[in-house]
Amino acid sequence: MNPTMESQTQAFNHLLPLDFDNVSTLPDSYAWSTTTLPSDDPCHCTINDRKTSLPVIDIGEPGAYDLVRHACEKWGAFQVINHGVPLSLFRETEFQTRRLFSLPTERKLLVARPPSGFIGYGSARISPFYPKLMWSEGFGMKGSPVELARKLWPQDHAKFCEVMERWQAEMKTMCDKIVGIMLGSLGLTHEDDMKWFEPKNGCDQTQCVLQLNSYPVCPDPNRAMGLAPHTDTSLITLLNQCNINGLQVYQDGAGWVPVEPVEGALVVNVGDLMQIVSNGKFKSVLHRAVVNNTCHRVSTAFFLGPPSDAEVSPLRKLVDSTHPPLYQPVTGNEYVQLKYKVFNKVLESIRL
Numbered sequence: 001m002n003p004t005m006e007s008q009t010q011a012f013n014h015l016l017p018l019d020f021d022n023v024s025t026l027p028d029s030y031a032w033s034t035t036t037l038p039s040d041d042p043c044h045c046t047i048n049d050r051k052t053s054l055p056v057i058d059i060g061e062p063g064a065y066d067l068v069r070h071a072c073e074k075w076g077a078f079q080v081i082n083h084g085v086p087l088s089l090f091r092e093t094e095f096q097t098r099r100l101f102s103l104p105t106e107r108k109l110l111v112a113r114p115p116s117g118f119i120g121y122g123s124a125r126i127s128p129f130y131p132k133l134m135w136s137e138g139f140g141m142k143g144s145p146v147e148l149a150r151k152l153w154p155q156d157h158a159k160f161c162e163v164m165e166r167w168q169a170e171m172k173t174m175c176d177k178i179v180g181i182m183l184g185s186l187g188l189t190h191e192d193d194m195k196w197f198e199p200k201n202g203c204d205q206t207q208c209v210l211q212l213n214s215y216p217v218c219p220d221p222n223r224a225m226g227l228a229p230h231t232d233t234s235l236i237t238l239l240n241q242c243n244i245n246g247l248q249v250y251q252d253g254a255g256w257v258p259v260e261p262v263e264g265a266l267v268v269n270v271g272d273l274m275q276i277v278s279n280g281k282f283k284s285v286l287h288r289a290v291v292n293n294t295c296h297r298v299s300t301a302f303f304l305g306p307p308s309d310a311e312v313s314p315l316r317k318l319v320d321s322t323h324p325p326l327y328q329p330v331t332g333n334e335y336v337q338l339k340y341k342v343f344n345k346v347l348e349s350i351r352l
């Protein structure tokens with residue numbers, strides 16, 4: 001292969017997932033050696049005792065505010081239960097997610113994600129920042145997925161669209177509630193401090209993306225990586241890991257800690273933009289997904305973004321002479337662009 005062809009093939013591989021069903025041994029381009037891994041090895045897990053497991057918080061409880069604040073400071077993540085999203089909708093969303101990824105590859109390629117876009121089918125956007133490829137595929141949507149779904153199922157896309165729209169509506173409501181608790185736990189009040197969050201001109205312009213993830217059964221899970229370490233480019237992310245192991249969060253001192261699946265729970269990740277808004281009080285969580293050789297794992301991640309015209313900067317009430325602002329103001333769009341230029345250096349690059 002000549003060098004140009006090789007780099008084109010590589011660019012292509014970073015965009016489009018493998019046809020996983022037809023692979024019985026792990027190709028070299030998917031084999032993460034210890035040197036390509038930021039930590040020791042992909043399946044090394046810390047023993048999960050009470051002290052080192054991600055907090056599970058009942059957000060209906062009066063003590064929830066303190067627990068949320070503590071979790072966001074210590075972990076940058078937590079699980080929520082008792083949130084009111086019906087279990088039947090969790091199941092329907094998982095069912096439709098599996099239905100999408102089980103389509104033949106040539107069908108999924110009809111809706112391939114453009115290289116610098118978010119919407120459609122492909123590998124994760126972080127892929128080019130790592131030397132090895134990931135054992136996963138994804139599908140992103142923003143609001144109604146009908147245009148893409150019509151290509152995937154010319155006759156039969158109504159149910160998929162209906163379920164995904166209902167899920168996004170529930171996730172948006174839940175995000176607003178959880179952000180309210182998070183900022184409330186820092187002493188901020190809705191009236192004066194969360195205005196920028198509100199729908200402007202009567203319509204809600206927050207930029208939200210729902211990403212469906214698929215991690216097919218892997219012939220050599222100890223050497224493969226489902227989704228490489230990253231922080232989310234959101235205010236917060238609500239993740240449904242569909243009751244299957246695979247998500248791990250990184251905690252200083254503890255290393256990679258598996259997030260135990262809890263049926264009907266949502267994992268909340270603090271994203272980079274929340275780290276900015278909270279002036280560094282809350283840390284965006286480094287996390288990754290590992291794979292296994294027995295079951296096909298799927299997950300759904302709902303990313304809450306700010307309204308497109310809003311400047312994201314440390315909230316005024318959190319800034320004073322002893323706590324100067326730590327980050328420059330950015331819009332959500334500027335931030336995403338910057339992130340996919342400098343990746344894990346992005347927060348540093350806007351630090352004051």
Ligand SMILES: C=C1C[C@]23C[C@H]1CC[C@H]2[C@@]12CCC[C@@](C)(C(=O)O1)[C@H]2[C@@H]3C(=O)O
Nearest residue numbers: 118124125126209211230231232233303
């Ligand atoms: C709103 C977002 C958040 C994105 C980009 C865009 C839509 C797709 C999201 C993901 C989904 C998979 C992991 C991730 C790291 C990726 O590669 O694509 C995410 C990324 C981010 O959090 O940066």
Ligand SMILES: O=C(O)CCC(=O)C(=O)O
Nearest residue numbers: 211213241247289299301
């Ligand atoms: O599949 C998972 O558990 C993690 C997914 C994730 O981190 C993401 O989509 O950003």
Ligand SMILES: [Fe+2]
Nearest residue numbers: 230231232287
């Ligand atoms: Fe993530």
